[in-house]
Amino acid sequence: MTRFLGAVFSFLTLVGLLGAVFLLLTDDVLPPEWDPFVPLDVTDPVTPVTSWKYQAALSGADECLAALETGANFTVLPDFTHNDQCFIQTQVSLTGAGQADVAPVKTRCQTALRTAMWMQHGVQPAAQELLGQGVKQLHHLSSYSCRPIRTASGASNQMSTHATAEAIDITGVTLDDGRRVMLLQGWQSSDPNVQQFFRAMRDTACTWFRTTLGPDFNRLHADHFHLQHTGWGTCR
Ligand SMILES: [Zn+2]
Structure with missing residues (x-):
């Protein structure tokens, strides 16, 4: 009888544990940004799980397009x-990223998704903190260009990542009040806040892109x- 009760007790404990694990994996209990089984949502807060989800979203066409839909x-x-x-x-033809408009730019989904994460989690918070408002438009010099790498000493014989739209050139922003920086x-x-804002743009880009080059890199x-x-x- 004692063994029987022991077995029943073990069984109930197991059911309880499985139930707890199940509950933790459902969205109601575990917030989606902490749940590795919920795909990346650009607008979710960043958690230690985000980088894993981000790599998963960047790993394939369908995954990337689904994530891009969210932001x-x-x-x-x-x-x-x-x-x-x-x-x-x-x-894709990108026309908006992270709450800001973008003049239509043809690019690769992965470049667009990195831009959206950077805008959402880097540029917009930096603009709010340093300039007291959000970014209405992100300005760029396009993404795709079939050309070799430009170096300080002329053209190289290696193709630029722009030739496969794996890069985008960003020139500045228009703020919510219409001011262009x-x-x-x-x-x-x-204005020290504007200086700091551009350094924050550069530094946060290094989180969401794998190469970031700005004025400190070369002329x-x-x-x-x-x-x-x-x-x-590379982050300079
Ligand atoms: Zn470039």
Whole structure:
């Protein structure tokens, strides 16, 4: 009898534990931003689980497009091929990212998703904190361009990541009140908050992109941040 009661007790404990695990994995108990089984939502707060979800979203076309739906305005375009060095896979026309408008730019979904996460979690909070308002429009110099890398000493013989739309060049923003703040004038602005804002743009881009180049990198980047989907963490 004691053994029988012991077995019943063990069984009930097991059921209870499984129930607790099940409850933890349902959205009602575990917030979605903490649940590794819920795909990335751009607008969710950032948690230690976010980077895992982010990598999963960047890993494939369907995953990327689903994640982009949650925090950007875009239309899906067919894949584009100019030649074997110049093409756009998982092509989208991006028109908004992280609560800001974007002049339509044809790019790769992964570049668009990185831009949306950066806008949502880097640029918008920095603008609120340093400039007291949000960003209404993000300005860019496009993404796709079939050309070699430009270096301070001329063109290289290696193709730019722009040739596969794996990079986007950002020049500045228009704030909610209509004020335009651009990198070329803003990097050394007489307003310390504007200076800090552009440094915050650069630093937060390093979280959401794998290569970030700005005015501190070389003079070719005096007027734009080069933000790249690929790379080994260069952040200057
Ligand atoms: Zn660039």
